[in-house]
Amino acid sequence: MAHVNLELPAAAAPPKWFGTVTEQSLNQQLNGALNHKMHRERWKYTRVPPVLALLKEPGAPFETQLPEGVTLRHVAHDSMDTPAQVFFGEALAETLQHAPEATAWLCYQPNVQVLDVEAEVSEPLILKGAALHQPLIIRLAANASLDLHEIYDGNEGSSQLQSIWIDMQPGSRVQHSRNSFTTGTHWQYLRVNIGRDATYHLHNHSAGAELRRQDMQLICAAPGAHAEVTSAAFIGSKTHLDQQITVEHRAAHTTSEQTFHNIAAGGAKVTFNGRIHIHEHCASVDANLSNKNLSLGDNAVINTKPELEIYTDDVKCSHGATVGSLDQDHLFYCASRGIAPQQARTLLSQAFLQVCTLGPLAESAQQFLQQQAQSEVEGG
Amino acid sequence: MTLLDVKDLYAEVAQQQILKGLNLKVNAGEVHAIMGPNGSGKSTLANVLAGRPGYDVTAGDVVFEGHSIVDWEAHDRAHAGVFLAFQYPVEIPGVSNMEFLKASIDSKAFANDEAQPAAAGFIKEVRKLAQSLDLNPEFLKRGVNEGFSGGEKKRNEVLQLLLLQPRLAVLDETDSGLDIDALQVVAEGVNRFRSDDNGVVLITHYQRLLEYIVPDFVHVLADGRIVQSGDKSLALELEEKGYAWLT
Numbered sequence: 001m002a003h004v005n006l007e008l009p010a011a012a013a014p015p016k017w018f019g020t021v022t023e024q025s026l027n028q029q030l031n032g033a034l035n036h037k038m039h040r041e042r043w044k045y046t047r048v049p050p051v052l053a054l055l056k057e058p059g060a061p062f063e064t065q066l067p068e069g070v071t072l073r074h075v076a077h078d079s080m081d082t083p084a085q086v087f088f089g090e091a092l093a094e095t096l097q098h099a100p101e102a103t104a105w106l107c108y109q110p111n112v113q114v115l116d117v118e119a120e121v122s123e124p125l126i127l128k129g130a131a132l133h134q135p136l137i138i139r140l141a142a143n144a145s146l147d148l149h150e151i152y153d154g155n156e157g158s159s160q161l162q163s164i165w166i167d168m169q170p171g172s173r174v175q176h177s178r179n180s181f182t183t184g185t186h187w188q189y190l191r192v193n194i195g196r197d198a199t200y201h202l203h204n205h206s207a208g209a210e211l212r213r214q215d216m217q218l219i220c221a222a223p224g225a226h227a228e229v230t231s232a233a234f235i236g237s238k239t240h241l242d243q244q245i246t247v248e249h250r251a252a253h254t255t256s257e258q259t260f261h262n263i264a265a266g267g268a269k270v271t272f273n274g275r276i277h278i279h280e281h282c283a284s285v286d287a288n289l290s291n292k293n294l295s296l297g298d299n300a301v302i303n304t305k306p307e308l309e310i311y312t313d314d315v316k317c318s319h320g321a322t323v324g325s326l327d328q329d330h331l332f333y334c335a336s337r338g339i340a341p342q343q344a345r346t347l348l349s350q351a352f353l354q355v356c357t358l359g360p361l362a363e364s365a366q367q368f369l370q371q372q373a374q375s376e377v378e379g380g
Numbered sequence: 381m382t383l384l385d386v387k388d389l390y391a392e393v394a395q396q397q398i399l400k401g402l403n404l405k406v407n408a409g410e411v412h413a414i415m416g417p418n419g420s421g422k423s424t425l426a427n428v429l430a431g432r433p434g435y436d437v438t439a440g441d442v443v444f445e446g447h448s449i450v451d452w453e454a455h456d457r458a459h460a461g462v463f464l465a466f467q468y469p470v471e472i473p474g475v476s477n478m479e480f481l482k483a484s485i486d487s488k489a490f491a492n493d494e495a496q497p498a499a500a501g502f503i504k505e506v507r508k509l510a511q512s513l514d515l516n517p518e519f520l521k522r523g524v525n526e527g528f529s530g531g532e533k534k535r536n537e538v539l540q541l542l543l544l545q546p547r548l549a550v551l552d553e554t555d556s557g558l559d560i561d562a563l564q565v566v567a568e569g570v571n572r573f574r575s576d577d578n579g580v581v582l583i584t585h586y587q588r589l590l591e592y593i594v595p596d597f598v599h600v601l602a603d604g605r606i607v608q609s610g611d612k613s614l615a616l617e618l619e620e621k622g623y624a625w626l627t
């Protein structure tokens with residue numbers, strides 16, 4: 001891959017709280033990270049230039065109706081309150097290496113949005129609209145809870161970007177549902193810091209697009225933290241989906257459970273990279289990840305790569321990835337009951353996605369994904 | 381009337397000859413028990429009758445209601461009235477039992493130019509059937525056989541039998557793994573199905589089931605062919621002597 005050169009716009013300088021980094025050294029560090037071999041590995045199956053191009057555009061704030069118990073502030077970097085500065089300062093020191101694009105996006109944007117959740121909020125907070133969105137930080141106070149919906153559909157072909165940073169204080173809960181069904185270029189960055197006894201659950205439903213890249217970093221930061229992801233995607237002919245997921249266990253007695261089901265139609269390009277990282281001194285961690293890929297047509301390119309980094313002995317960890325076609329025994333069971341092969345293939349493909357289509361947006365996701373699966377089977 | 385006529389049937393699985401000249405004739409109204417040692421080809425026969433891909437007929441014929449069906453696909457046989465109750469029913473998460481049953485009955489109705497049942501009445505009927513087989517109707521919302529115990533899976537096979545009302549039912553060890561109560565429930569279901577219009581091929585490893593479903597004929601299958609036929613007393617004889625004396 002060619003050397004990537006990322007210039008910050010002349011007007012932008014690193015925010016003051018961003019340590020002692022000067023504009024010049026930030027530029028150097030970003031460029032270093034973008035050209036590091038780890039970065040090339042993570043972007044092996046998605047073209048970087050279209051995403052870097054997005055980073056230079058101005059971001060727009062999320063427009064949303066705020067449920068009771070939630071406040072949203074739209075602030076310039078240097079007028080962020082201290083906890084937000086500390087949170088970003090710490091996070092950025094890491095993302096500079098792991099996700100330089102996310103760091104760049106944050107530094108490029110003069111404003112960020114800070115959403116504070118102080119209580120148990122029952123009404124969902126709905127984020128929608130295809131756009132390049134300003135970085136959003138969501139902070140949950142102790143024992144607060146949020147039902148977060150992200151809905152991206154319609155607006156065919158437009159470019160999108162979201163970078164969402166969630167910080168969860170002890171005992172807080174987030175149920176996060178995300179339907180990503182647009183067809184243009186779409187980069188989604190998500191970083192969640194899960195505190196003591198806090199629970200984060202993502203229901204992720206996606207379609208393939210011209211380019212759709214989902215980066216997620218979920219961090220179980222204190223004992224009792226639990227991360228859960230159920231994800232279903234249909235990647236249609238000639239479309240693309242690249243999911244790069246890291247779950248980090250940084251404390252003992254933390255748990256994670258991840259299930260990703262992807263269907264690739266003929267000519268689709270799908271990448272799944274799931275990393276579980278269990279740090280030192282993290283006894284009694286239970287971490288499970290399963291990625292199943294179903295190939296419906298010829299010429300689908302499916303890359304799935306499980307990665308485990310475990311530095312503690314006393315942990316339970318399972319990690320499995322499969323690529324296959326529909327189960328012959330299932331097809332025969334259907335046939336023996338009179339369900340003809342084409343209908344059986346539709347039914348079984350839909351079922352494969354259905355088991356990972358959960359949560360409050362499940363119904364609309366099912367409708368969309370099942371329709372896609374059906375037209376693929378019946379058209380092909 | 382002859383329902384099923386299996387004529388000098390040879391079949392192979394994974395390039396291995398398993399059925400080696402099998403003959404079997406089933407008339408409407410009859411129950412034929414097929415017994416035999418493990419590995420003798422009982423399930424192979426069941427799968428060949430149902431049209432499972434990979435089970436290849438190399439010689440002989442299977443005639444069902446006057447038509448040779450060896451070249452028919454499995455779903456066409458099902459539409460014509462052949463039913464297989466599986467020895468090991470699969471679990472299909474994500475397709476609910478109710479949805480699966482509706483798809484089955486609708487496919488069959490469509491193929492036979494019959495009206496598809498209305499959803500509300502259908503659901504009621506299925507729930508009633510489930511109850512009659514001691515299956516919790518709530519199970520019908522789950523994925524096909526998902527999380528069912530061995531016995532529940534077998535009862536679900538009988539539920540499908542009673543719902544689809546085939547002409548020929550091939551039951552492959554529907555008794556295996558059942559306790560005595562479940563065995564009686566399953567047997568009662570099969571007896572409820574029996575009529576002068578249909579036939580049953582009842583594959584079993586043990587004589588026990590035949591105390592509850594009394595067969596008209598008992599056949600012994602060994603090494604891919606029927607080596608002995610008789611009435612229900614043959615089953616008792618087998619129970620006493622085992623299979624060793626046959627070979």
Ligand SMILES: Nc1ncnc2c1ncn2[C@@H]1O[C@H](COP(=O)(O)OP(=O)(O)O)[C@@H](O)[C@H]1O
Nearest residue numbers: 393394398416417418419420421422423424425
């Ligand atoms: N799908 C298969 N692939 C390979 N061998 C098979 C398959 N099914 C059956 N067989 C073989 O055919 C023989 C008969 O098996 P089966 O019909 O299951 O016997 P039974 O039901 O009487 O116990 C066995 O030797 C078995 O190993």
Ligand SMILES: [Mg+2]
Nearest residue numbers: 422423467553
């Ligand atoms: Mg068997």
